[in-house]
Amino acid sequence: MSFAADGLWTGMICLMARSPRKGMLLRPNGSAVDADYLAKQLGGTPAEIEGLLKELEDESVFSRIEGHIICRRMWRKTELSETRASAGRKGGLAKGKQNPSNGRIGRERKGKELIKLYGEIVKPPAHDTSRSQAKKNAADLLKTVTHADLEQAVKNYAESCDILDKGPRYRKNAGNFFGKEAVYEGFVPSVYERPKPSKPCGSIRKKEGAPDRDIHEGDYKQPKKVDWDGEDK
Numbered sequence: 001m002s003f004a005a006d007g008l009w010t011g012m013i014c015l016m017a018r019s020p021r022k023g024m025l026l027r028p029n030g031s032a033v034d035a036d037y038l039a040k041q042l043g044g045t046p047a048e049i050e051g052l053l054k055e056l057e058d059e060s061v062f063s064r065i066e067g068h069i070i071c072r073r074m075w076r077k078t079e080l081s082e083t084r085a086s087a088g089r090k091g092g093l094a095k096g097k098q099n100p101s102n103g104r105i106g107r108e109r110k111g112k113e114l115i116k117l118y119g120e121i122v123k124p125p126a127h128d129t130s131r132s133q134a135k136k137n138a139a140d141l142l143k144t145v146t147h148a149d150l151e152q153a154v155k156n157y158a159e160s161c162d163i164l165d166k167g168p169r170y171r172k173n174a175g176n177f178f179g180k181e182a183v184y185e186g187f188v189p190s191v192y193e194r195p196k197p198s199k200p201c202g203s204i205r206k207k208e209g210a211p212d213r214d215i216h217e218g219d220y221k222q223p224k225k226v227d228w229d230g231e232d233k
Contacts, residue, residue, distance in 0.1 A: 004048075005055045009062075011042040016071050023074035024065065032068060104139075110147045111139035114154060118174045121158040127168045130175025137178040145188075150178075153187040160187070163195050 012025060015033075019026045025033045035046040035053065042049075056062060062069050115135050119125045128134075141150060154177075161171050177183040186192070 001059050002055060005052045008042065008049065008052045009056055012069070013071055015041065016074060021078065023071050023078045025069040107139040107142040110142055111135045114138045114150055115174055117151065118154050118177065122154060122161065123168050123171045123173065128173050130173040134174035134178050137175060141178055149188045150184060152189050153184040156187040156192045160195050163197055
């Protein structure tokens with residue numbers, strides 16, 4: 001192989017390294033390369049380039065795929081890289097379909113959603129200093145408890161607090177709700193019972209079975225007045 005052909009091949013390898021498909025001789029826009037293009041990029045005339053290309057091909061220096069010149073070694077590495085990338089995407093998709101919510105990233109995302117919901121309907125972030133730990137607690141719980149059950153537990157707890165008229169100060173922090181105290185266990189759909197409204201202080205209970213009636217003036221007897229002598233008046 002001539003010195004000129006060897007120089008041309010070196011220049012072509014540089015072009016293939018920057019090709020849209022590494023290892024294949026293509027223009028930056030992905031179109032085919034001809035002798036005119038090589039002459040402009042590497043020098044020489046189109047006629048000289050064509051002669052040197054024939055010399056290289058006769059020596060089996062390069063191969064062609066779909067009419068495009070390739071560097072076999074570089075092209076094999078490109079194909080291997082593309083195959084591995086494709087297999088990785090398929091494997092990741094398959095894993096996601098089999099277990100979409102139990103992956104670490106999925107649990108962390110759903111845990112953040114639960115804490116956000118807790119802050120919106122149970123205890124505002126301004127009153128809760130445990131939110132960072134709560135996110136971790138909620139993500140850990142999602143290994144064994146479904147997201148739907150935890151979400152409903154938050155809603156049930158919010159409803160219970162509203163019925164019992166508990167202000168934000170008296171509601172559990174998110175860290176305690178999802179953490180060691182496991183407050184959520186009493187509010188999952190399978191065990192939750194809606195509480196009865198608390199009665200205000202000083203309320204008078206009606207005797208069971210007594211008829212409802214209005215109270216009018218004169219329903220109560222005036223107390224007897226007692227004179228100093230002890231005689232009733």
